[in-house]
Amino acid sequence: MIETASVMGATAPDGRSTSPGGPALTRRATRTITLNDVASLANVSPQTVSRALRAPELVSERTLERVRWAISTTGYVPNLAASNLASNRSRTIAAIIPTISASVFADALHGLDAVLTPAGYQLFIGSTDYDLEHEENLIRAFMGRRPDGMFIVGTKHTAAATMLLKNARIPVVEAWNWTDEPIDSLVGFSNHDAIEAIVEYVVGKGYTHPTFAGSFRPGDSRAVDRQQSFARSVQRLLPGEKVRVIDSGTSSVDLETGIALLDRTLAEAPETDVLMFASDVFAAGALLEARRRGMSVPGDLAITGFGDFEMARHLVPTLTTVSVPNREIGTSAGRILLQRMVGDTADPELLDLGFELMPRESA
């Protein structure tokens, strides 16, 4: 319970009255309560109040009690900007993701938050909308807050953005894409291997005319990676087979787009026997629509997804897809950041969390 009531002449818990002739404790209502106010009410130095908050084990029990009493009497809330300035630590992590409203990134953020909040760090979040220029601006803006660490989705950045991240002298965790040259630490899985695995699976099932469908906007290097891996896998496993890719361009990742991709596939690549989507969202849209039209899945057309969203195992038929460790990417990134911020382990970490093929009914 916070009280901001009259403070003059208050009596500390140990009975010592608080410097009645000292500096006036009354103030204009607009002034905020500072650490100095708490200190003079508790009859200790500002430094001691600071210690009571940041390192209570250095302060005697009796003093601690007085300070705590003074804090709750005044309703003091420490100003972290001042703390940040003086200590050169912000207890802040910046997180940059393509978009908040994609469950994969939301899950990762959730994991990140779950690890960092208990450790006393707060999360700055920004979304790039898959635009590298926008990402650079965001990084620049965030660096002004002097975060103690940085989480960023993707490994492809503008040259200036990479410089900013490298010069910041803070731990940086890039996530999702696997690369050989991370800025610092890396958590993710190989999109290439994952796509290869599912192509191998459908080829093993006897399908011979796969088509890959998704939206491949320029800034989304993950989607581009998947498309290239598909092409390579098909060339290797089905020599002579044409590599078919249906691209919805920059349209948003939703069920509607999945239906559009299905339509275009039926029109442009009618020989397709298995339609492989770059996201479970597209796959779900297409699968629901196919069933609505009376098509048999996988009889008339097999369908696969990517991501293993919860929906995948509840659809009728259930969706064959690849499971990706979204939340673990966040928690692992958080753990790595914490380790590197306290400085125990000085070495960047490269963490491949793998993926899991989920064979189900749709293919």
Next chain:
Amino acid sequence: MIETASVMGATAPDGRSTSPGGPALTRRATRTITLNDVASLANVSPQTVSRALRAPELVSERTLERVRWAISTTGYVPNLAASNLASNRSRTIAAIIPTISASVFADALHGLDAVLTPAGYQLFIGSTDYDLEHEENLIRAFMGRRPDGMFIVGTKHTAAATMLLKNARIPVVEAWNWTDEPIDSLVGFSNHDAIEAIVEYVVGKGYTHPTFAGSFRPGDSRAVDRQQSFARSVQRLLPGEKVRVIDSGTSSVDLETGIALLDRTLAEAPETDVLMFASDVFAAGALLEARRRGMSVPGDLAITGFGDFEMARHLVPTLTTVSVPNREIGTSAGRILLQRMVGDTADPELLDLGFELMPRESA
């Protein structure tokens, strides 16, 4: 392009050489570049550099050019903690939501971000996991950052949390629930009216044995509101009919729980002719499972949802539900915060964004 190369003896764009005998520009690599460094390189006062950044219209074109050159030469990144401390403005908004991984809140955040980022504000995000104690701690921690505004989901808080928000002297927008006593501003819709509308709809369709199902954890007042509105509506429209509510407790909001709720309804309330869920997520799980089991929807059992997630209109059968303006809640909240922060309109705003009944095939 950022360069941090040698700066000594650099030549400004207008040809004036930069105080070669002045304070040394070289520094240990660990020191960061400050506004003072930029100022002495540009041969202007620190204040002028500050102005060039915050209010360039007050600086002559010639000086501006020199300053910009000095900034890019040094790779200067302003320290916003210092700016915050000196100006008493943080250009930061705190957003508190129950959980990041629920698309409704993610959509609202997306809307909020879309409005605030272009205005130069950054977003602090914290999640409470539907725990009011946790919410209070989060508010306390966020207040330390002295945000210029606050967005918070829900209108029910602990007494201390309410005090903190009121004493902060910043615009606060509470969202989602409608209430008569907001702390400051309010954006949302009436859960009561929305539930009433959909109950009226199903009763109008001739259903007489509705059952309400959802998870009603203590901290989630929105779910509790819905449950109470259901009870009142049933009592009014179907006098004498028993009020049936199936509660999954604290289990997470996912398709799996929807199936569990379906099972419990079939076991505990077999007379049910329409199963009304507190979320589209539950409804989708139940609907997919019902179909998998060969039940006819709405023939054997009608189903309704809440939220109008994208999935709702793609399911087979399509899901009757209530559409709720998630993203608009975020954008409206952002707009209100901006207005109140610049101080044009001093009055708190109460904004009812309404809802829309979406009659579809499932009921």
Next chain:
DNA sequence: TCTAGAATTGTTAGCGCTACCACTCGCGCT
């Protein structure tokens, strides 16, 4: 030519906190 007023730039004094170091005790030891 002179001057009020606008435009531009500089000076001073903090914002609220913490790093760093110095100081005071009380204790047990030589």
Next chain:
DNA sequence: AGCGCGAGTGGTAGCGCTAACAATTCTAGA
């Protein structure tokens, strides 16, 4: 008695920036 030591506390000096005001230049009339 004198000393070292650790626990507890206080004093000083900024961290990097901006508000407020002062000073300087420039401009357009009178």
